[in-house]
Amino acid sequence: MLLPQPRGPISHGVVRLLKDDRDEPAALTGGDEGDLQDDDLQLALWMLFELHYRGFADVPAGREWDLDLLRLRAELQERLEQELRSRTATAVAEALTVPEADFPERLTALIDAADGPSVAGYLQRDATRDQVVDFMRQRSIYHLKESDPYSFVLPRLEGAPKTALAELQYDEYGAGQPHRLHQTMFGDALEGCGLDREYGAYIDQASALTLATSNVASLFALQRRLRGAALGHFAAFESTSSVPCRKIARGIRRVGLPDVVAAYFDEHVEADAVHEQVAVRHICGALVEQEPALAEDVLFGAAACLAVDALAGERLLASWASSDSPQGESSLMRAAASPTSG
Amino acid sequence: MTSTDREVTVEQCPGGPLLVRGADIIRDAEGTAHDVTRPLVAVCACGKTGRPPWCDGTHKALRRPT
Structure with a gap:
């Protein structure tokens, strides 16, 4: 790149x-x-x-x-x-006061309470083929390095959460089969849309919030101080994937894109139903058991993931609602250039 | 690893699926065998999944207050 x-x-x-x-x-x-x-x-x-x-x-x-x-x-x-801390302060404070809950329950309650707009629902039912392709182009910024940020966290852990994170990453990285590497599967999906699969190919078309989605993961994962937030972020990401992926796969088939595009999302329905449990219970639950002082940061990381996702979803839907999306130009970039259009 | 030291473990996630580790095949109530393709799988426990026998997250719609 x-x-x-x-x-x-x-x-x-x-x-x-x-x-x-x-x-x-x-x-x-x-x-x-x-x-x-x-x-x-x-x-x-x-x-x-x-x-x-x-x-x-x-x-x-x-x-x-x-x-x-x-x-x-x-x-x-x-x-x-x-x-991010000021945007999430209320959600984190509420999660900390859930009465008589163990940590995985607190984290799950915080994630379940998030109420972002449903980009997946729109893709499933209403999006045009161009909008689905637009979505794939924006997603390429993160998904071509999907789950890589969290690998930086591994050497900062010990014991049970380390084993669980390594197991989750093994699955993300194809479980020993290069063609099952999720990043590669996303590249296959991009090609199926007629897009460039090269890493960073669409960086100039990426919206601020698309970049922010990727940056927040890096912000947490590259700093040992924020290891709790990194893992909370991962847990929220995995926990809000399975159901949306099912809807997105339906939308992809509805607009007539090839099966290889939907295959990436099909894989994530099943994989993330597992990863969600592993991330919330075996990774974050075990980490907080070892280091109770990290509880608030884990919740912060999860809340930050959800807040950025909600904002990104809102802007994406608004940009589609207000655009006639000419070929080759991301509607998001135009929305980002003129904030009043949202 | 030989078949004699193979262990299958099952964990019930509260309000969620069964996490099954170490299985090769999951056989459903009708006797149909489903191949296990990952080290850890989530088997539906709410009965509402769209991809039986695997969990697809549908249980969340059941517990979400309306």
């Missing part, structure tokens, strides 16, 4: 530093709608995190540990974490 097009002063500053074109990092400014919907900030953070995953063909690998870049990343991370 090559570096994306900058979207403002922060991402422009990051691109210049990545290319070793020394310059002072840009002053940090934010949009009116908060950092989660700030295209410039989310893209900058996404590039900085990406150095720890597959990187960019036009950036020297050594820049992963460049001090100026790390300093900027720390500032952006701090902003994102603060916004």
Whole structure:
């Protein structure tokens, strides 16, 4: 993947530093709608995190540990974490006061109480073929590195939660069969839609919230301090997948896309029914048993996942409702460029 | 691993499926055998799944207050 097009002063500053074109990092400014919907900030953070995953063909690998870049990343991370903490404070406080509940019950109650808009329901019943393809394009940003963030958490755990996370990741990574690797299955699904399966191919079309979805996972998973939040995030992600995937698979078949596209979502109906239980009980439940002080962070991570998902779903549905979605251009990008359209 | 040291474990998730570890085949009430393709599977315990015998998350719709 090559570096994306900058979207403002922060991402422009990051691109210049990545290319070793020394310059002072840009002053940090934010949009009116908060950092989660700030295209410039989310893209900058996404590039900085990406150095720890597959990187960019036009950036020297050594820049992963460049001090100026790390300093900027720390500032952006701090902003994102603060916004997420303030957005989720009520949900976390409520989950902590559920009477006489064991931890998995608290976590499940928090996840069940989330009430985001149903993108899956819309895809199942109403979406056009172009909108389904638009959805796949946005999803490609995360799903081509699906579950990779949580692998960074493994060495920070010990005992039962480590075993459970390794088991879950083994399944995500194809259970010994490369063609079952979920990232590869998503690539097959993209091809089935006539899209490019190459990692990062649609980064320039990714909306701020699509980038934020990926960034929040990296924010938690790359910091040992936030290991509890990373695993809570994973649990919420897995717990809100099985039923939506069933609906999405139906929508894909309804608009006449090939079976290989639906196959990815079919796999996730069954897989995530298992992963949800493993993540909530064997990973998060066991972690909190070992380290009770992490309970609040696990709930925070789950609530953050749900809050960003709800916001992303809301914006995606709004962009579809207001757009005539010309071919090749993501309706989300246009919505992001003119916030009043939502 | 030989068949003699093979152990199958079952865990009931409250309000959810049965987690079955170590099985090769799940045989349903009608006697139909279903191959197990992952180390751990979730078997429907609410009876409402659309993909028997596997859990598909439908139990959540049953416990969600309306």
